[in-house]
Amino acid sequence: xPRFPPAGAGVLLHRWLCGQxxxxxxxxxxxxxxxxxxxxxxxxxxxxxxxxxxxPINAKGWQLLSAVTRGVPRASLSGNAVSDFVILCxxxxxxxxxxxxxxxxxxxxxxxxxxxxxxxxxxxxxDVIKALIKNCPYHFFTGLLVHQLKEEIDHAWPNVCDNxxxxxxxxxxxxxxxxxxxxxxxxxxxxxxxxxxxINLYRYLLIKDKGxxxxxxxxxxxMLEVEQHFLRPLEDDLQRxxxxxTLPATEADVRAKLAELRKNGLPDMSxxxxxxxxxxxxxxxxxxxxxxxxxxxxxM
Numbered sequence: 001x002p003r004f005p006p007a008g009a010g011v012l013l014h015r016w017l018c019g020q021x022x023x024x025x026x027x028x029x030x031x032x033x034x035x036x037x038x039x040x041x042x043x044x045x046x047x048x049x050x051x052x053x054x055x056p057i058n059a060k061g062w063q064l065l066s067a068v069t070r071g072v073p074r075a076s077l078s079g080n081a082v083s084d085f086v087i088l089c090x091x092x093x094x095x096x097x098x099x100x101x102x103x104x105x106x107x108x109x110x111x112x113x114x115x116x117x118x119x120x121x122x123x124x125x126x127d128v129i130k131a132l133i134k135n136c137p138y139h140f141f142t143g144l145l146v147h148q149l150k151e152e153i154d155h156a157w158p159n160v161c162d163n164x165x166x167x168x169x170x171x172x173x174x175x176x177x178x179x180x181x182x183x184x185x186x187x188x189x190x191x192x193x194x195x196x197x198x199i200n201l202y203r204y205l206l207i208k209d210k211g212x213x214x215x216x217x218x219x220x221x222x223m224l225e226v227e228q229h230f231l232r233p234l235e236d237d238l239q240r241x242x243x244x245x246t247l248p249a250t251e252a253d254v255r256a257k258l259a260e261l262r263k264n265g266l267p268d269m270s271x272x273x274x275x276x277x278x279x280x281x282x283x284x285x286x287x288x289x290x291x292x293x294x295x296x297x298x299x300m
Contacts, residue, residue, distance in 0.1 A: 007057060010044030014064045034071035039082065041068040046089040053100040066112050069119055078121030086120060087131050098138050114148065122169040133181050143193030146182050150201050158214065173216040185234035188241065192284045199291045202226065206298045223299055231292050238285045
C-alpha cells in the first residue's frame with residue numbers, strides 16, 4: 001500500500017473535504033467524528049502550511065484546517081500529543097502569517113489560528129500559549145500572543161464563565177507564571193510590541209482583579225517585584241533612550257548622527273528614513289512611559 005508524505009495526504013484530504021457538497025460533508029462527519037478528523041489532519045496541515053504563502057499548497061493547508069475544525073466543540077482537544085502537534089502546527093502558522101504580504105489573507109489566517117486555539121482543553125491551551133510566547137522568534141507576533149492571552153483571561157473570568165477548567169487556568173495565579181516571559185526591559189526597540197502588550201495586560205489584571213485578587217496581581221510582593229524588576233528599569237532605560245533619539249536640530253546634525261550609527265554597525269539609511277525611525281521610537285517611548293504612569297496610579 002503506497003505511503004503518502006503528510007503534505008500529499010493533506011492535499012487528498014483537502015480534495016475530499018473542501019471540494020464536496022453539503023450532503024457529502026454530512027456523510028464525512030458521520031464516518032469520522034470532527035475532533036478525530038481534526039487530530040488526523042494536524043500533521044498534514046503543518047506540512048502544507050510550511051510551504052511559502054505564495055505556494056498553492058499553503059492556501060490549501062489553511063482551507064483544510066478551517067474545514068476540519070469547523071465542527072469541533074470548544075475545549076474538546078487535550079493531551080500531551082495534541083499539545084505537541086498544535087505547537088508544531090502553530091509555529092508553522094505563525095511563520096506563514098509573518099511571511100504573507102496580503103493583509104486580508106493574513107487576517108483570515110489569524111482568525112483560523114485563534115479559533116484553533118479555542119478548541120484545546122483549557123490546560124492544554126494554557127501550555128500551548130505559554131510555549132508559543134516563550135519560543136516565538138517574531139517579536140510583533142509575540143505581542144499578538146500576549147493580546148490573545150488577555151482575551152482568554154477575559155473569557156475565563158469567574159463572573160462570566162461557568163467552566164471551572166477555564167477559570168483555573170486563565171483566571172488564577174497560574175497567569176503569574178507567564179509574566180516573566182514578556183515583562184522584560186531588554187531590547188525595547190526590537191521588543192516594543194511585546195512590552196506594550198505586556199504592560200497593557202498587567203494594567204488590565206490590576207483593573208479586572210481589584211477587590212478579588214484571583215490572579216494574585218494585587219499581592220504586595222508581586223506588585224513590588226513588577227515595580228523593581230520591570231517597571232523601574234524599563235522607565236530608566238526609556239528616559240535615556242528618549243534623550244538619544246531626540247531629533248537632531250539641523251541636516252548636518254542628522255548626517256553626523258547617521259555616520260555615528262554606521263560606525264556602530266547599524267544599517268545605512270537616508271535622512272528621511274532616520275527621521276521616520278526616530279519619530280516611531282519616540283512615539284513608542286512616550287506611549288510606554290504613559291502606560292507605566294497609569295499602572296502606578298492604579299497601584300497607589
